[in-house]
Amino acid sequence: MISKKLINTKILNRKENSILTSTNVFNYIKTKHSWHLVDPSPWPIIAALAAFTMTSGGVFYMHNYINGGNLLTLGFFMLLYVMFTWWRDIIREATFEDQHTFQVQRGLRLGMILFIVSEIMFFFAFFWAFFHSSLSPVFNIGGVWPPSAITIIPTSGIPLTNTFFLLSSGATVTWAHHSIIVRAKKQSLIALLCTLILAILFTCLQGLEYVEAPFTITDSVYGSCFYMTTGFHGFHVFIGTCFLFISFLRIVYNHFTSTHHFGFEAAAWYWHFVDVVWLFLFLAVYWWGGLS
Known part of the structure; x- marks a missing residue:
């Protein structure tokens, strides 16, 4: 009887410890702090591609390459689009998500x-x-x-x-x-x-x-x-x-x-x-x- 009680007690303690451990991990993940961990965003790489497209198109246009002006225009409007969407996300983070502590x-x-x-x-x-x-x-x-x-x-x-x-x-x-x-x-x-x-x-x-x-x-x-x-x-x-x-x-x-x-x-x-x-x-x- 004693051994069975000890075994049951150990099992219960293990379960409680596992519950506490999972709770602590959950609380650790949900810990509030003062710094903003930025969510993954596609805009940096797209902005880099847009800038590369615009500068390359500008060089091609200045050297009279065919469609150099079209490439310059495409890169320019890509950059404008990224600026709008990226700043939109920042405004949302600051205003509605209260991330800017x-x-x-x-x-x-x-x-x-x-x-x-x-x-x-x-x-x-x-x-x-x-x-x-x-x-x-x-x-x-x-x-x-x-x-x-x-x-x-x-x-x-x-x-x-x-x-x-x-x-x-x-x-x-x-x-x-x-x-x-x-x-x-x-x-x-x-x-x-x-x-x-x-x-x-x-x-x-x-x-x-x-x-x-x-x-x-x-x-x-x-x-x-x-x-x-x-x-x-x-x-x-x-x-x-x-x-x-x-x-x-x-x-x-x-x-x-x-x-x-x-x-x-x-x-x-x-x-x-x-x-x-x-x-x-x-x-x-x-x-x-x-x-x-």
Whole structure:
């Protein structure tokens, strides 16, 4: 009898231990933590293929290969599609799945800061080329800056107007940010709409300036530096405008709260970066670079 009881007791203990062990494993799998383990996604590899297709198509198009332009167009639209779907998934993770905890947002902020630093280095190269050419003009352009054959764009015209528009947009985007913090949805929408209008006006005037400019990108190093610097800045303004427009839509759909709105914060940081770059560009390229 004793042996049977001992055997039954051991069997029961084993069953309980196995149940506890399986429960512990289950609890371990379901453990909540502060970090976001990203689900498997097809978009990185598709984005890489789209970028490869677009760049290859661009090279083929520039060398007049048959269907090079079609390959370039295919890669471009593939990239747009991946951007839409990938960012859609990120918005879903942040807004509906509550995956972007405080620690995750800290990592995203650090990533955005490093991205803006890399953009600063990108523009630093163009400013370096501009100052290298203007502080020590070579004999090929007459030894003077700006080159004697170049008719410069008046600083007090479109450049000064664009400076007013862009700096004003920096103020309105800050207004929108503070409105989100204090939960004033209507004020944030009005402020962000003003920012978008100012950004579109800036882009339109920049395009008008290019149409009426008395020189082209092929007119000596002055034309190259001018169009490369202002052109890439205009491209960044376009990207920032799209960034702010998506934030505007997300405010309309109540995706942001007073404490969880990093998507808008990233757009605002990027827009302030665009403002600061333009301020340096206006002072260096338009005003100082245009002094004869």
